[in-house]
Every structure is written in C-alpha cells, then in structure tokens.
Amino acid sequence: MATEPGINMEAKIDARENPFEPYLDALKKVLEDQDPIFMIGIVVSLAVVVITVVFLKYLLSRKTVQSAVLLVGLCDSGKTLLFSRLLSGKFKKTQTSITDSSAPYKAKNERGSSWILIDLPGHDSLRPQYVEKFKSAARAMVFVVDSAIFQKEVRDVAEFLYFLLTDSVVSRNVPSLIVACNKQDITMAKSAKLIRQQLEKEMNTLRVTRSAALSAQDGSAGASVHLGKKGKDFEFSQLPMKVEFLECSARGSKGEDGEADIASLEKSLALL
Amino acid sequence: MLDFFTIFSKGGIVLWCFQGTGVTESFTGPVNALIRSVILQERSGNNSYSHDALSLKYKLDNEFELVFVVGFQKILTLTYVDKFIDDVQLHFRDRYKNELEQKGALALLNSHFAFEDDFKMLLREAEESSKARGPTSMRSFNASLKSQKTVKSMIETKGGDKGKEQGGKKNKNAKKEGKGEKAKAPTSAQKTEENGNQGLTQEEIIQKKREEFIRKRMGAPVEKPSKSPKPVKEKPKGKEKRVWTLGGSSTKELDYSQSNGNGAHAAGDQGLDRGRGGGRRCCREGGMFGMLKGLVGSKSLSQEDMEPVLDKMRDHLIAKNVAAEIASQLCDSVAKKLEGKVMGTFTTVASTVKGALQDSLVQILQPKRRVDILRDVLEARSQRRPFVITFCGVNGVGKSTNLAKISFWLIENGFTVLIAACDTFRAGAVEQLRTHQRRLNSLHPPQDHGGRPIVQLYEKGYGKDAAGIAMEAIAYARNQAFDVVLVDTAGRMQDNTPLMTALAKLIAVNMPDLVLFVGEALVGNEAVDQLVKFNQALADHSMSDKPRLIDGIVLTKFDTIDDKVGAAISMTYITGQPIVFVGTGQTYNDLRSLNARAVVGALMKA
Numbered sequence: 092m093a094t095e096p097g098i099n100m101e102a103k104i105d106a107r108e109n110p111f112e113p114y115l116d117a118l119k120k121v122l123e124d125q126d127p128i129f130m131i132g133i134v135v136s137l138a139v140v141v142i143t144v145v146f147l148k149y150l151l152s153r154k155t156v157q158s159a160v161l162l163v164g165l166c167d168s169g170k171t172l173l174f175s176r177l178l179s180g181k182f183k184k185t186q187t188s189i190t191d192s193s194a195p196y197k198a199k200n201e202r203g204s205s206w207i208l209i210d211l212p213g214h215d216s217l218r219p220q221y222v223e224k225f226k227s228a229a230r231a232m233v234f235v236v237d238s239a240i241f242q243k244e245v246r247d248v249a250e251f252l253y254f255l256l257t258d259s260v261v262s263r264n265v266p267s268l269i270v271a272c273n274k275q276d277i278t279m280a281k282s283a284k285l286i287r288q289q290l291e292k293e294m295n296t297l298r299v300t301r302s303a304a305l306s307a308q309d310g311s312a313g314a315s316v317h318l319g320k321k322g323k324d325f326e327f328s329q330l331p332m333k334v335e336f337l338e339c340s341a342r343g344s345k346g347e348d349g350e351a352d353i354a355s356l357e358k359s360l361a362l363l
Numbered sequence: 364m365l366d367f368f369t370i371f372s373k374g375g376i377v378l379w380c381f382q383g384t385g386v387t388e389s390f391t392g393p394v395n396a397l398i399r400s401v402i403l404q405e406r407s408g409n410n411s412y413s414h415d416a417l418s419l420k421y422k423l424d425n426e427f428e429l430v431f432v433v434g435f436q437k438i439l440t441l442t443y444v445d446k447f448i449d450d451v452q453l454h455f456r457d458r459y460k461n462e463l464e465q466k467g468a469l470a471l472l473n474s475h476f477a478f479e480d481d482f483k484m485l486l487r488e489a490e491e492s493s494k495a496r497g498p499t500s501m502r503s504f505n506a507s508l509k510s511q512k513t514v515k516s517m518i519e520t521k522g523g524d525k526g527k528e529q530g531g532k533k534n535k536n537a538k539k540e541g542k543g544e545k546a547k548a549p550t551s552a553q554k555t556e557e558n559g560n561q562g563l564t565q566e567e568i569i570q571k572k573r574e575e576f577i578r579k580r581m582g583a584p585v586e587k588p589s590k591s592p593k594p595v596k597e598k599p600k601g602k603e604k605r606v607w608t609l610g611g612s613s614t615k616e617l618d619y620s621q622s623n624g625n626g627a628h629a630a631g632d633q634g635l636d637r638g639r640g641g642g643r644r645c646c647r648e649g650g651m652f653g654m655l656k657g658l659v660g661s662k663s664l665s666q667e668d669m670e671p672v673l674d675k676m677r678d679h680l681i682a683k684n685v686a687a688e689i690a691s692q693l694c695d696s697v698a699k700k701l702e703g704k705v706m707g708t709f710t711t712v713a714s715t716v717k718g719a720l721q722d723s724l725v726q727i728l729q730p731k732r733r734v735d736i737l738r739d740v741l742e743a744r745s746q747r748r749p750f751v752i753t754f755c756g757v758n759g760v761g762k763s764t765n766l767a768k769i770s771f772w773l774i775e776n777g778f779t780v781l782i783a784a785c786d787t788f789r790a791g792a793v794e795q796l797r798t799h800q801r802r803l804n805s806l807h808p809p810q811d812h813g814g815r816p817i818v819q820l821y822e823k824g825y826g827k828d829a830a831g832i833a834m835e836a837i838a839y840a841r842n843q844a845f846d847v848v849l850v851d852t853a854g855r856m857q858d859n860t861p862l863m864t865a866l867a868k869l870i871a872v873n874m875p876d877l878v879l880f881v882g883e884a885l886v887g888n889e890a891v892d893q894l895v896k897f898n899q900a901l902a903d904h905s906m907s908d909k910p911r912l913i914d915g916i917v918l919t920k921f922d923t924i925d926d927k928v929g930a931a932i933s934m935t936y937i938t939g940q941p942i943v944f945v946g947t948g949q950t951y952n953d954l955r956s957l958n959a960r961a962v963v964g965a966l967m968k969a
Binding site: 179184185188191195210212220246296300 | 430738955958
C-alpha cells in the first residue's frame with residue numbers, strides 16, 4: 092500500500108515532465124544546430140548586460156548614500172561666508188542667498204577624503220523646500236548659529252533645529268550634527284557652552300508645544316519622532332547622532348583681510 | 364550719480380560691487396531688503412523698489428544665476444538706468460562667460476572680477492547719452508500742429524449758435540494765428556491726412572467721416588445724417604470714465620479676438636506645441652535635425668515661448684479662485700524668473716513653467732516667521748502678562764465660531780482663557796459667547812483646575828465702546844493671571860470708515876500680541892480688497908510710526924471648498940503674513956494648521 096502512492100507520484104511526475112520534454116528536446120536540438128561561437132557571443136553579451144545593470148544599480152544607490160555636508164541655519168547667520176572661507180579661504184561680501192550653492196570640498200585629513208559642501212539658503216520661506224531636497228543626501232549637517240544675537244533668536248533657532256531633528260529622513264539616516272557658533276569675533280557673542288544649555292532648555296519646551304500643535308488640514312500630522320528620552324529633560328547627548336558644539340568666526344578677528352578662525356570647524360570636518 | 368551697483372550670484376556671493384563717491388553706508392541692508400520683499404515674495408513683476416531714501420532697480424540673469432542691482436537716490440530721476448543695467452548685464456556676461464559657465468560655486472569664489480574699467484566706461488556712455496538728448500524744448504507755435512489748421516476747419520456746422528460760440532473763440536485765435544496764417548499757406552501742400560480736410564467743404568468732410576465710421580463698424584447700420592460725426596476739433600470732455608483703483612483693469616484684457624487664435628494653438632498638448640515649435644525652427648534651420656535640436660539639447664526660454672503656457676496657467680489659477688490680479692502678478696513674476704534660463708534635455712517649456720510656478724506658490728504659503736502660538740503663550744506667561752489675540756474681519760466669516768475653537772484648543776493644552784466680548788453691536792453676540800463659555804467649562808470642569816473656571820467671559824453688555832471694554836478685559840486678565848485673552852470684535856465692511864476707525868483705535872490702544880484677520884475660503888477677488896483696506900485703516904489711524912498691522916490670517920469654511928483653494932494664495936500674497944489657523948467645520952475639533960504642499964498640490968491639480 093505504501094508503494095502505491097509512490098508509484099502514483101512517479102507516474103504524476105512523469106506526466107508533468109512529459110509535456111515539457113518535447114519542448115526541451117526541441118530546444119536542445121536548436122541550440123546544438125547553432126554555431127558554437129554564436130552561442131558564446133550571445134552568452135557573453137547577456138552577461139555584459141546583466142553586469143551593467145547590477146553595476147548601475149549599485150552606482151545609483153550609492154548616489155543617494157550620503158555624500159554631502161549641508162550648511163544650514165537661520166538667515167544672516169553667516170553660512171555663505173563660511174562656505175567661501177572653507178572652500179577658498181577668501182573673504183567675500185555676501186547677500187541673502189536665494190538658491191543653494193554646492194562645491195566639492197577636500198577635507199584636511201590624511202585620507203584626503205572629499206565630499207560635497209552645500210550651502211542652503213536660510214530665509215524662512217525657502218528653508219523647508221531646500222532641506223526637503225537635500226536631506227536624504229546629507230552625511231553631516233553644520234548648523235550655523237549667530238552667537239551675537241542668539242538671545243533674541245533662541246526660539247527661532249530651536250524651532251529650526253527641532254524641525255531638522257524630528258524629520259523622518261534625518262532620524263533614519265542619523266547624520267552627525269555640528270553646531271557652529273559663528274560670529275565669535277563680536278564681543279557680545281555667547282559661548283558654545285551657553286548656547287548648548289539654552290538650546291537644551293528650549294528644545295525641552297518645544298517637545299511639549301510641538302506635539303500639541305494642530306494637525307494639517309488634510310489630516311497629515313507633524314513628525315511623530317520624539318526627541319531624547321521620555322520623562323527626562325532633553326539633552327543633546329540623548330540623541331542617536333553625534334552632536335558637537337564649537338565656536339568659529341567666519342569673518343576672523345583681524346578684519347576682512349585676515350584669516351578666519353575656523354580651525355576647530357575644519358578639524359571636525361576632517362574627522363567625518 | 365549712482366549710489367551703488369552690485370553683481371551677485373543667486374547663491375549669495377557678491378562678485379563685484381561699486382560704491383559711488385561720497386557714499387559711506389553699506390548697501391548690504393537695502394539689497395537684502397530688496398531680495399526679501401520683492402524676489403522672495405514673488406513680486407518681481409515690476410523691477411524697481413524703494414527703501415528709505417534709496418530707489419533700487421534690479422535685473423535677474425537666469426541663465427547664469429546672477430542678480431544685478433543698482434541703487435540711487437529716490438529724488439533723482441535718472442532716465443538712463445534701465446538701459447544701463449541691460450548694457451552692463453550683456454557686457455559682464457560676454458566678458459566672463461567662461462567663469463560663469465562652470466557649474467559649482469568654486470569658479471565664482473576663486474575668480475576675481477575686475478570690472479571697474481568697463482563699468483566706468485559704460486556709465487560714462489550712459490550719462491552722456493542721457494545728457495545729449497537734453498531737456499526737450501518747447502515747440503514754437505509755428506512748429507505745432509495747431510498753426511497748420513485753418514480757422515474754417517475748426518468751425519462746427521451744427522446750428523448757427525455753435526458757429527457763433529466758436530466764432531467768438533475763433534476771433535481770439537485768429538489774432539494769435541495771424542502770424543501763423545502766412546506760414547500756413549505754403550505748408551498746406553504737405554499736409555497729412557487729418558489736415559487734408561482744409562480744402563474740402565463741410566459736407567465733404569462729413570461724408571468722409573461717415574465713410575470712415577462705416578468702415579470701422581463693418582456693416583453696422585448707416586448713421587443718419589442728423590448724427591453728424593465729430594468734427595476735427597475735440598469737444599471738451601464731458602464725464603470721464605471712472606477708474607477704480609482696485610477694480611477690474613481696462614477692457615483690453617477682455618478682448619479675446621487675438622488670443623483665441625493662439626489659444627487653439629496652445630490648447631493642444633505639449634508634444635504638439637514642441638513639435639510645432641520644432642517644426643517652425645526646422646523650416647528656418649532646414650533639415651530633419653532642426654526639429655530634433657529643438658527637443659534635445661539646451662535651449663534658453665524666451666518670453667514668447669512661455670506666453671501660451673503662462674496664459675493657460677493664469678486661467679487655471681483664476682478658475683481655482685485665486686484673485687485675478689494676483690494670478691497675473693504671479694505669472695509675471697514667474698516669467699521674470701525663468702527668462703533666459705537654459706532648460707535641460709527632454710524637458711518641455713510647460714513642465715519647466717509648471718515647476719517654477721509650483722515652487723513659487725509653496726514659497727508664498729510658507730510662513731516668513733515662526734508660527735507657534737503655544738510657545739508664545741508660554742513666553743508671555745513667564746513674563747507674567749496675558750497673551751492677547753484680536754479677531755477682526757467682515758461680517759459673517761466665522762470670527763466667534765473660530766474663537767470658540769481656538770479657546771478649546773488652548774484649554775486642552777492647559778491654558779486659562781478670558782474671552783472679551785467686544786462685539787457690542789450684533790444682537791446675541793454676548794449670549795453666543797456665554798453659551799460657548801458654559802460648554803467649554805462643562806467639558807473641562809473647574810474641579811480639574813484647582814477650583815477655578817478655565818474659561819471666563821468679560822462682557823459689558825451692548826452699545827458700549829469696544830476699545831474700552833478690551834482695555835478693561837486685559838487689565839482684569841493681568842490681575843487674575845489669565846494666560847490668554849481672546850478679543851472678539853464686530854464684523855464690519857472694509858468700506859465703512861467709522862467702523863474701521865473704531866477697529867483701528869481698539870488695536871492701537873490695546874496693542875495686542877496677535878492681530879488675526881478672519882477670512883473665509885469662499886471669497887474670491889474680494890479678499891484683496893478686504894485685506895488691503897483693513898491694513899490701510901490700521902496703518903492710517905495708528906499714532907505711532909510702527910503701526911500694528913495684520914499679523915496672521917485665519918482661513919475659515921475650508922470644508923466647503925473642494926480644491927478651489929485659491930483664497931489662501933490671494934490672502935498670503937497680499938499681506939505677506941502666514942495662515943495661522945484653518946477652520947474646517949463647525950464643531951470644536953475642526954481646527955487645523957496649513958500644509959503648504961497639500962494646498963499647492965490641490966491648486967495645481969488639473
């Protein structure tokens with residue numbers, strides 16, 4: 092009895108193979124008829140096509156892999172001047188940027204790695220669009236803060252930083268964050284430590300108010316990413332990304348023709 | 364004569380600048396103000412802007428992403444500036460083509476643009492050309508047209524009295540013309556057509572005019588001879604046609620006789636447009652490759668290319684309830700932004716223009732300042748003062764309903780609210796607010812908040828002065844440590860001057876933290892009129908030099924429009940202020956914030 096199902100199975104298998112057999116035989120005959128060199132040619136070209144497709148896919152996916160460092164910040168914080176100093180070391184007069192500028196940057200480390208430095212406009216009406224465009228390509232963000240008028244702008248700075256940190260793409264890619272406290276050449280500039288403390292306090296409050304904000308009219312709610320640890324006061328060390336605060340001065344303490352004090356910034360950029 | 368001239372890239376780097384002799388102030392401030400108010404607010408339609416005592420003119424070069432700005436004193440009227448900017452732009456482009464063509468900002472950073480000599484030469488040429496024309500001297504009587512008319516041709520034929528009237532005038536003129544008479548005779552031979560009537564009799568003049576009239580009318584019934592056509596001399600003008608400042612523009616725009624021909628052209632799909640455009644070029648350049656060249660490869664956009672697409676877009680926007688003049692201003696601004704831009708391969712004109720329009724719409728709807736009411740209320744609480752919000756608008760837009768919704772949202776987040784009933788005119792306004800107060804208190808009973816009712820109403824009945832009630836309400840809130848004061852005002856039409864004055868007084872005296880204009884999404888072209896007049900009234904009647912204007916907009920009745928969301932664009936464009944709340948219904952939960960992308964998506968959807 093046990094063998095009967097086995098015989099039946101075999102018969103079934105045979106029956107299934109049988110319809111294919113004539114086709115397979117015909118195929119074998121056609122292939123054998125062809126010139127072997129022609130066959131090799133076809134195989135080689137197929138292989139080349141497959142390899143090219145795989146290669147392209149790899150390359151294209153690499154493009155979206157982060158290879159850019161973004162210079163973000165509020166309007167008038169000194170991003171474009173910093174951009175100019177990092178790339179060419181020269182002082183250039185600047186106006187409010189309307190579009191982004193990008194250029195390849197060679198980091199000052201032994202590996203000599205180079206990536207793209209992108210300067211985004213800081214004006215409120217342009218900011219969201221440009222961040223949206225470039226956030227997926229960011230491997231690090233340099234958030235430029237105007238240290239001299241920080242006290243007046245602390246809420247705006249914190250809101251933009253909150254917007255960046257709670258963005259879904261950013262919280263997924265986890266680019267490292269460097270907060271550059273610019274304009275240290277002005278005497279009233281706040282130190283990086285003070286700015287850090289103030290921002291932490293402000294982000295703490297923002298966590299509450301932003302989550303209570305109204306949803307949009309088409310039903311889409313804001314970012315649901317919660318910053319830091321629940322129940323504890325917000326600190327930058329609680330974030331999944333590397334956060335660093337440093338001081339710099341794009342204009343430089345010796346006036347327009349002198350060097351800029353961006354040594355610490357360059358060092359951090361070299362470590363990326 | 365010029366104060367300054369700058370050339371900078373759209374990315375913000377100044378490539379070259381010139382500062383006039385004796386000018387010490389930096390020009391960065393005015394140019395930044397120009398960028399922020401004109402270019403970023405999509406008002407690039409007209410290319411001049413005034414800031415304090417300076418007048419600025421600018422020109423965008425979209426191919427190389429440059430901006431050229433010139434500044435001079437407002438009191439000077441320099442006629443050569445427009446042509447001068449064009450010349451400088453062409454010159455600069457030609458000279459530095461190599462550096463500008465490279466992609467990336469490195470070229471701009473590293474190269475030094477030594478443009479001074481060329482600039483000085485161009486400036487000298489422009490100044491000399493304007494001087495050479497010189498002030499136009501007045502024509503002498505002999506050279507004017509009047510001297511060439513005979514007395515006879517100026518006499519009307521209608522009845523004898525007219526002739527006598529004119530005769531009186533003519534006598535005076537005859538004395539003046541006595542000298543001119545001699546000059547007339549020899550020059551009469553070389554007359555133009557209108558003065559050719561001299562030699563004819565009156566009947567022949569009438570006949571000629573009649574024929575012209577008929578020709579113009581093209582088959583309209585022949586005018587009776589009693590209706591004599593107008594004589595050569597113009598009658599003094601009777602009633603002039605009234606021109607409304609904000610009303611529709613001239614009837615020329617309603618003349619679709621030409622555009623119908625073009626409309627049919629452009630109504631075809633984009634491929635057809637391209638093909639036809641390519642075909643046209645093909646005939647000129649010859650060969651099959653001409654057509655392909657139009658499709659592939661870089662081509663710079665010109666005004667004519669964009670014209671049909673922009674017209675279609677303008678009509679589309681107007682169909683979506685954007686105010687008519689705002690739609691046309693927007694389209695002009697987009698045209699200015701795209702003129703001369705080089706398109707990539709396989710991109711059509713229509714897609715480029717649509718993309719640019721979409722970007723500018725999103726940009727307009729993005730708030731230009733931080734909008735976070737809860738944070739500001741917390742800030743005011745830490746300063747131990749109440750946060751005052753005032754609602755104003757025309758009748759029936761939903762001020763009281765949305766005030767109730769906003770107070771619900773605030774008490775959900777734990778703030779205490781005082782409602783000030785400054786609508787002392789409408790019947791039942793105070794009772795309506797009292798009902799809302801009772802309902803909100805029952806939703807959040809006082810037991811939960813330390814025995815104190817979370818919403819209170821401050822009212823003084825009907826017929827009293829609204830500004831006084833508001834002031835007392837704010838003082839009461841400060842004493843009782845309320846977090847927010849919501850001031851409800853009566854609805855008023857923007858043309859009603861005494862009521863607008865009263866509103867302006869309320870706002871000027873009480874200095875609220877937030878002045879919200881409540882507008883309904885159903886409004887069309889009216890929105891422009893309402894907002895302009897409200898802002899004007901607030902500015903006029905405030906004593907200070909920094910008047911409080913409208914700070915934000917509440918867009919109500921959003922659920923009644925499907926995708927005709929153009930009112931949002933009209934309102935934000937006119938004021939430049941963000942839309943803070945969107946009302947989507949009549950219950951307490953129907954309060955939303957604006958999502959710019961979704962609105963623009965709905966607007967651009969076919």
